[in-house]
Amino acid sequence: xxxxxxxxxxxxxxxxxxPATKAQPKEMLPIVDKPVIxxxxxxxxxxxxxxxxxxxxxxxxxxxxxxxxxxxxxxNLVEKHKKELLDAVKKIPKLAKFSYVRQPEPLGxxxxxxxxxxxxxxxxxxxxxxxxxxxxxxxxxTQIIETFEKYGDPVIGLxxxxxxxxxxxxVIDGIKLDNxxxxxxxxxxxxxxxxxxxxxxxxxxxxxxxxxxxxxxxxKSGKSGEIRLADAFEIMLKKNKPIYGKVLSGEWLDTGxxxxxxxASIHLGLKNPEIKKDLKKYLKGLNL
Ligand code: UTP
Numbered sequence: 001x002x003x004x005x006x007x008x009x010x011x012x013x014x015x016x017x018x019p020a021t022k023a024q025p026k027e028m029l030p031i032v033d034k035p036v037i038x039x040x041x042x043x044x045x046x047x048x049x050x051x052x053x054x055x056x057x058x059x060x061x062x063x064x065x066x067x068x069x070x071x072x073x074x075x076n077l078v079e080k081h082k083k084e085l086l087d088a089v090k091k092i093p094k095l096a097k098f099s100y101v102r103q104p105e106p107l108g109x110x111x112x113x114x115x116x117x118x119x120x121x122x123x124x125x126x127x128x129x130x131x132x133x134x135x136x137x138x139x140x141x142t143q144i145i146e147t148f149e150k151y152g153d154p155v156i157g158l159x160x161x162x163x164x165x166x167x168x169x170x171v172i173d174g175i176k177l178d179n180x181x182x183x184x185x186x187x188x189x190x191x192x193x194x195x196x197x198x199x200x201x202x203x204x205x206x207x208x209x210x211x212x213x214x215x216x217x218x219x220k221s222g223k224s225g226e227i228r229l230a231d232a233f234e235i236m237l238k239k240n241k242p243i244y245g246k247v248l249s250g251e252w253l254d255t256g257x258x259x260x261x262x263x264a265s266i267h268l269g270l271k272n273p274e275i276k277k278d279l280k281k282y283l284k285g286l287n288l
Contacts, residue, residue: 006044006126009112011057011103016257025060027130031265032272036255040128045095047141052096053119055112057103069093108226114216124209132204136250147246148207157205158245159252166196170230173197182245
């Protein structure tokens with residue numbers, strides 16, 4: 001079955017960016033000249049997604065406005081003959097069909113995803129967390145969709161990290177099926193370096209199936225007080241239900257924390273035709 005829908009849960013508080021995220025969503029923070037969320041939507045669309053379901057919460061209205069038509073702005077750009085900018089603005093609402101559901105309280109990423117279940121129905125769906133940017137030749141979402149098409153069970157997008165970093169992530173253990181595909185047997189949340197079964201971590205891109213929704217719907221909030229997608233996967237693995245992992249090729253730009261956000265800005269800035277030359281010159285000239 002072709003995957004045509006994606007859920008983007010964006011109802012989190014973005015506490016790691018406070019005070020910047022006090023009155024604006026972290027997903028709207030720009031990398032060069034586009035908000036992070038637009039990169040994610042474009043990645044999904046480039047991977048064949050036609051419907052995007054945002055799970056939003058209080059303070060996230062800017063996301064709806066961004067993917068809506070802005071009549072006044074378009075009129076203004078027409079008057080000023082700013083054709084290129086006009087095209088860039090006009091294409092945004094046409095990227096996909098957009099729907100919005102609210103998560104009344106931030107009770108976890110799994111709880112957020114569950115709010116969209118009635119719009120998904122009985123089909124597999126792509127899930128992208130609001131801070132998981134990937135720069136790759138083949139869009140990261142395409143890579144996990146292809147893995148799903150081969151195996152027909154949930155897929156978790158993976159990246160390898162430095163062993164010292166594993167304690168920040170969900171780390172997988174499993175059976176290697178080919179160069180980049182794993183049958184996952186265990187996910188260890190935020191292990192110490194010593195206890196980590198590998199250096200492969202979940203990055204925030206998933207294919208989930210109706211079974212995952214069924215499990216999420218029955219879950220009560222765990223130790224963290226939240227309903228988390230990672231806990232739903234753990235329940236599935238305990239029941240011996242298959243889950244696959246796909247090590248994504250490309251560069252993971254995790255925009256969820258300050259340092260990596262800066263790195264992502266530099267990485268994509270160095271690819272931007274308008275600023276790359278001057279940015280390179282500036283970086284070279286830094287007397288570090
Ligand atoms: P994160 O924990 O990475 O994002 O959640 P956050 O909560 O926005 O950021 P911090 O940790 O406070 O700095 C992963 C994804 O799940 C969404 C977030 O918006 C993000 O896209 N999420 C998380 C929800 O939609 N609802 C929640 O209750 C929790």
